[in-house]
Amino acid sequence: MRTVLGDVPPDALGVCDAHDHLFLRSPVLPGQELDDPVAADARLRAFHGLGGRTVVQWTPYGMGRRAALLAELSRTTGTHVVAATGLHQAVHYPAELLDGIRDGLADLFVSELTGGIGSTSVRAGLIKVAGAFHAVDAHARLTMTAAAEAHHRTGAPIAVHLELGTAALDVLELLCGTLGVPPHRVVLGHLGRSPDLPAQREAARSGAFLAFDGPSRTHHATDWRLPEELAALADDGFAGQLLLGGDTTVPETPGMPHLLRRLRPRLTEVLGADTVERILVANPARAFAFEAPAA
Incomplete structure (x- = not known):
C-alpha cells in the first residue's frame, strides 16, 4: 500500500478505516470545511487509541487535501494515512479548473501516484472518481x-x-467491461445508501470490493440497516469483499472514532469477531494494495 510516508507491506496496515477524510473543501458545503489541523490530529489520535492503524482518505484533486500536513499527521500520530488523486463530481469544482486539466487527466493522476501531490513528495495511493x-x-x-x-x-x-449508492452496475460496466480494469481493483463506495440487496449481490459477484461508509445525518439509514446488509452479503460468500469507513465529510460527522467505538461492537454481535476482523484488516490490505501494472 502507498501511504503518505511511503510504501508499506499490506500486512503492516492493521485495523483500517477504508473511506474517510481528514481535510475536505467544496463549494457545495460552504462553511463546513474540514480544514482544521488540530481537529484532524484529534480524530486520528482517537482512532489510534481505539486500535485503528490506517486511514484511507478519499479527498481527491482540488478539494483541499493538504498533502504535506497529511504526512506530518501520519508521522506524529503513528497512524498510516493514504492520500488520493482523482476527481469528484463536476459540481465540486469551478468550471475553469476543470477546463484547465480536462485534456491531461490521466497524466495528472499518474504524476500524483508516482511523483508527488503538488510540490510535495507525498504520493497518492488511490484514484478516486x-x-x-x-x-x-x-x-x-x-x-x-x-x-x-x-x-x-x-x-x-x-x-x-456512488451517488446515493446508485449506479454500481453501470460503473462496473464502464470500468471493468469497457475499460478493462480488473474488478478486484475497484472499490465501490456508499453502497449502503441504496439498500438494494439484489444490486449489492450483483456488484459483489463481479469481484469488486464493496465499501459501507457512514455514519451520516443525511443518510442515517446507512447505520441501522448496516448489520443486516453485511450479514446477508457475508452469508452469500462475499465477506472477503466488504469494507468499512467513517466518511467524515463535515466537522460534525462522528467518523473514524465512532467506527471502532460504537459500530464495531454492533457488527461483532451480528457477524462474529472473525468476520469483523476480516472486514477491518484483511480486506482493506488487499483492496488498496498496488499491483504490478499490465505489461
Whole structure:
C-alpha cells in the first residue's frame, strides 16, 4: 500500500478505516470545511487509541487535501494515512479548473501516484472518481476513463463515490467491461445508501470490493440497516469483499472514532469477531494494495 510516508507491506496496515477524510473543501458545503489541523490530529489520535492503524482518505484533486500536513499527521500520530488523486463530481469544482486539466487527466493522476501531490513528495495511493445518480454522466465517463488509464500504468486501485449508492452496475460496466480494469481493483463506495440487496449481490459477484461508509445525518439509514446488509452479503460468500469507513465529510460527522467505538461492537454481535476482523484488516490490505501494472 502507498501511504503518505511511503510504501508499506499490506500486512503492516492493521485495523483500517477504508473511506474517510481528514481535510475536505467544496463549494457545495460552504462553511463546513474540514480544514482544521488540530481537529484532524484529534480524530486520528482517537482512532489510534481505539486500535485503528490506517486511514484511507478519499479527498481527491482540488478539494483541499493538504498533502504535506497529511504526512506530518501520519508521522506524529503513528497512524498510516493514504492520500488520493482523482476527481469528484463536476459540481465540486469551478468550471475553469476543470477546463484547465480536462485534456491531461490521466497524466495528472499518474504524476500524483508516482511523483508527488503538488510540490510535495507525498504520493497518492488511490484514484478516486464519482458516478452520478443512477447514471454515469459525461463527467464521470471522462474521469473514469482517465482513472482506468492511470490504473493500467501504475497498478493503483480505483475508489468510486456512488451517488446515493446508485449506479454500481453501470460503473462496473464502464470500468471493468469497457475499460478493462480488473474488478478486484475497484472499490465501490456508499453502497449502503441504496439498500438494494439484489444490486449489492450483483456488484459483489463481479469481484469488486464493496465499501459501507457512514455514519451520516443525511443518510442515517446507512447505520441501522448496516448489520443486516453485511450479514446477508457475508452469508452469500462475499465477506472477503466488504469494507468499512467513517466518511467524515463535515466537522460534525462522528467518523473514524465512532467506527471502532460504537459500530464495531454492533457488527461483532451480528457477524462474529472473525468476520469483523476480516472486514477491518484483511480486506482493506488487499483492496488498496498496488499491483504490478499490465505489461
